[in-house]
Amino acid sequence: MSGSLNAAGWIALHGKMPRLYVPAELSAGATLTLPEGPAKHVTRVLRMGEGAPLILFDGAGQEAGVQLAEVGRKHTTVTVEAVWSGSGESPLVVHLGQAISKGDRMDYAIQKAVELGVAAITPLYTERGDVRLKGDREEKKLAHWQAVAASACEQSGRAVVPPVHPPQALGEWLAERQEPLRLMLHLATGNGFAQPERPASAALLIGPEGGLSDTDIQAAIASHFTPLTLGPRVLRTETAPVVALTLLQHHFGDL
The missing domain is CATH 2.40.240.20 (Hypothetical PUA domain-like; domain 1)
Incomplete structure (x- = not known):
């Protein structure tokens, strides 16, 4: 052969x-x-x-x-x-900052984000987030999340396994962002898809079950994040990245 x-x-x-x-x-x-x-x-x-x-x-x-x-x-x-x-990678490089949620919700968010072509994922500690991981527990969770990402690649036909980075405080993650398009899910009016040029990369911030606090929102705005609303209905923290990533891939990627 x-x-x-x-x-x-x-x-x-x-x-x-x-x-x-x-x-x-x-x-x-x-x-x-x-x-x-x-x-x-x-x-x-x-x-x-x-x-x-x-x-x-x-x-x-x-x-x-x-x-x-x-x-x-x-x-x-x-x-x-x-x-x-492999040929399953999107032309749009998206880094997802996902507030850590309980139980299977985080697994679902990671799985679907990988299926939708996300390039990297960072679990985030936010002001209203009620999950805090330390030591061995954090290491085990991180290994589990990385396995979820690999399994999603097996199913979806991707040949690149996106890294799931160690959890970070929101402020640390925001300080590292260099992507030309930076969006955060927020119920306030905002349309981050009205871009004059097609971006090569994007950062997407998803808050916890209770939503981003005013302090989190102001920190993100100070880091040049644009509020993005997905309509009048409140989406669960594990549903929001699915919808937002689908729209990002439709406007700037390969959907």
């Missing part, structure tokens, strides 16, 4: 198949040992045997068509038959 075979050729040859995130160097002709998680998924959940085709992606933009070479109790290997560049 030629290593120059592209994604369309590989899929046409093998049909629809699972995509797995494996952060390893992908090169045609190489043999890779799958990490424990993907190996268990392939052998125990999907019950795939030797010779079965898969698509792997490295999280940095490369994809590979592989076949299972050896399925064993101790390790599972694949042979890389073709490598190509």
